[in-house]
Amino acid sequence: MKIRIGLGSCGIAAGGRKIKNIFEKLLKESNKQIEIITTGCIGMCYLEPIVDIIDDNGTYTYANVSPSMAEEIFNEHILKGLPIEKYIVSTDKKPHPQLEKQVRIVLRNCGIINPESIEDYIEAGGYSALKKALSQMTPEEVIEEVKISGLRGRGGAGFPTWFKWNAARASKGNEKYIVCNADEGDPGAFMDRSVIEGDPHSLIEGMIIAAYAIGAHTGFVYVRAEYPLAIERLNIAIEQAKEKNLLGENILNSGFDFELKIKMGAGAFVCGEETALIASLEGERGMPRLKPPFPAQSGFFGKPTNINNVETYANVPWIIKNGGQEFAKYGTEKSKGTKVFALAGKIKRGGLIEVPMGMTLREVIYEIGGGIKEDKEFKAVQMGGPSGGCIPKELLDTPVDYESINSTGAIMGSGGMIVMDETTCMVDIARFFLDFTCKESCGKCIYCRIGTKRMLEILNNISEGKGTVEDLEILEELCYSVKDGSLCGLGQTAPNPVLTTLKYFKDEYLSHINDKKCPAKQCRALLSYKIDAEKCIGCTMCAKSCPTSAISGERKKAHTIAQDKCIKCGNCIKTCKFNAIYTE
Template sequence: MKVIVGQGSCGVATGAKKTADEFERQIAEKNLNIKVGITGCVGTCYLEPIVDVYDDEGGMTRYVKVQPEIVAEIVEKHLLGGKPAVEYVISEVDSQFVGKQKRVVLRNCGLIDPENIEEYLAVGGYEATKKVVTSMKPEEVIEEIKVAGLRGRGGAGFPTWFKWNAAKGNPGKNKYIVCNADEGDPGAFMDRSVLEGDPHSLIEGMIIGGFAMGATEGIIYCRAEYPLAIHRLEIAMAQAREKGYLGKDIFGSGFDFDLRIKAGAGAFVCGEETALIASLEGERGMPRLKPPFPAEKGYWQQPTNINNVETFANVAWIIANGGAAFGAMGTQQSKGTKVFALAGKIKKGGLVEVPMGLPLKDVIYGIGDGIKKDKKFKAVQMGGPSGGCIPAELIETPVTYEDINKTGAIVGSGGMIVMDEETCMVDMARYFLDFTRKESCGKCNYCRVGTKRMLEILERITRGEGEDGDIELLEELAYKIKDGSLCGLGQTAPNPVLTTIRYFRNEYEDHIYKKKCTAKSCKALLTFTITDACKGCTLCAKKCPVGAISGTVKKQHVIDQDLCIKCGKCLETCNFGAIEKN
């Protein structure tokens, strides 16, 4: 018997380490010969901390929301008594969160110990590497990736085989393969979870990619805000070297390849490949003109290929199972699976991997179980700050690069931020534009100055100071920024604004002309009033932090609008539904 505690960042954040420590204490106290191990995030982040108990026959019982105070009961009933503590076991409905998915990238996450290479080997790890370096030619590897139809999962969706082949075909003294693990989209945590839960899948994918293009050195560019991911990568790389899977003469094939990690400073613009390369070279992360493309002149002016974590994590599976097996999933143009980070106003937030082509509705309602508190679904933001908002009427849109692009959004790296009826779309656009404005490297005037001007307009609108012509001015600036920016950050920064104007123009007009926030979200446009349902209990007056509410006991109270700071304390505390928010 063994106890496995999920210790990805989501698990650790909810107390998984304390839970693991309590299991170890209880097991030691009762002199049980049971190992307490770790694993990464299985994807059901909303149920953390998660604990799996395996019996001697390999059967597994999954416990959810396991805080230290219930560990003793699980130990007593299950580890000692042999019967599960059923009140803490995952429900059949929640188990379908993973059961409804098709897992390729996440195939090992939450199932193996990311710090133990033996567990990766036990599920077929490094067999694909051995096959490639001992029995395949680089052209054959590239052809297999081409048959698979694998497209870059970092956002652009560019064919992976083409990039590899371009780097292979360009001469250079040294060639480099780089992993972009600089995952910067708000609400996105796909790459982090793979690095924390299955780092060897990335390493193996990079070895195979390096062999295909003729590189002998690989670099993993990972943001420093991912300390656990970097820690587990370092452990995995050391174990791979010890086994002979990294370094000289891999599998006796004569192929040399090694990896190193570069911790990035967290600049969103370094997700753009030429800015990433500048950062690797010790320069400020700023994009360069293309062409020449990195496959021609990249890192130190040598042929360089850059893919993200999810792209590389597919590679070993494709080699092991065949490109045709991967290509059989998804659609004709968007093949395989895609990992999404479900976040926002969703009941079941976490990691989801599904075949491309599945409708958005199946992801949000079929797997994510719909909107919190059963409120009305309003929109979903896809592609992060570079993407756009897809409204409720387009919820049947298939998740493919082509179909999502038609809505004005992008698949991006896989962030999926769900919004309900109480989300103000003008404020949502303001939030994402504020992010891209701060993250602009400043190289291009339109991006540096234009995003600031757009943000100022959006801030005025959300304060109730919008003017006639503001919407048209936002659109004009948006298209000029898209046309006048050098890299993808500036070219896509206006997307959240353009899509919210496209689908929710009425909300902009209400803010500007009626001085009302349709979603009743923008604080400056709110008005709290007390209706005749007031019983005069005085509770709201006592809770008001600025003394804006007056009245006598058992008489209807009144809010002084000049004093009210729109904090909403009165609404929260009223037991009679007598406070209206307009």
């Protein structure tokens, strides 16, 4: 029997370490010799802390485990061999609905193996692809296998991976570099972090194979410093790989040398752009430069450099081990394989998923994600983060592939998928993402630095009821100017959330402008707090909670709100137990 506990960032935040300590204490007291395995996130973040009990009859998954549940599981299942059905959410014979339709290639080991054990990774087939590549394949054959797979960069642009590798290999010079972009700055995105926390060796193995393919002997993982657990586990994995002669000099006696280093970034969103990332790696301020030359010709300190993100590299060992044709069986004609998404927002089953390209948004959100929280009406899904766009409910049957998503005005991005319901204000969403990109602009381009600022000012005015219809024309004109005039992807894509909300939700903009109303009742400046005289019993609780004394009335009689004093803080609604206070 074994006990497996999820200790990714989500599991730890939910109290996973406390649950582990309880099991350790109970085992010590009972003198039971049972192994406790710590693992990463299996993707069902909303169910953390998750505990798997693995016995002779299979694997039983317990979710939302509390300290009292942990003791009950120990006493009943571990000591008596009696699974507690009311707490079990899935077994190896009956997978959870969130996992049923997934195809896990990148996430194949996440939530299964101990990320701090290289033995676990090797037992699961790890590093067999590296052995195959170094002993049986030439660099050109490795690149050809990646070409056959149809793997495209999973960082957002979807550029063919083999083409970048081939360009770097063809570039002159003996000194070349491999770089992993693990910056992941999109709000609501946590794919790369979870992969590194749950299966760091898959990234390392993928990078070594890529280095062999292009002829590089030094690699860097550029990861934001806000990911301490990912960095800790990656450092452990690197040291373990060195001890096993899987990193360093003469790897597996093949004559191939490769050294891997970690570079922590300060969290600048613009450093997700490859030339800005390179500048940061070089010790300079993270600012993009003109292309060409591309990094494959002149990258880190002017040397040929290949850059891919975590998910892209993590696919590589599976492709080399199983063959490019096997990978290409999944997906669509132009978008092969699988894609990892971080489901966040107003969705029931928030977490990390991996699905074949071509699955529709409806299937992802309703069948895998379980639908909208509180069964409210789906309104839109934001894909691609601040660089992406909002896709409305009318396009829910859009396939998840690069071309189809791009046709909506959004982008695949790195995999963030933020679901919104009827209570979401689309003007406010556009304002939120533009505020983010405006603050994250490096300032090098006038269009990006000043243009996003002017756009944000217009959106703020509209949110406050100060906008005009003419503002919408100016806003759209600014969007295209910023897209056309910006140097890098940050500025070129910053207008996407605005353009898509203007395209699909223009009626909400007009409501803010013409009616001075926010249909979703989210824009505070446009709200009026009122009391329903028929429901109010005059308990005075709302008046006591009001910080500006805007609520008045006698005890046991209906109260009123003075609109000129109301600061719209919402305290009264939270305090009222009779649902007598409402907004309009």
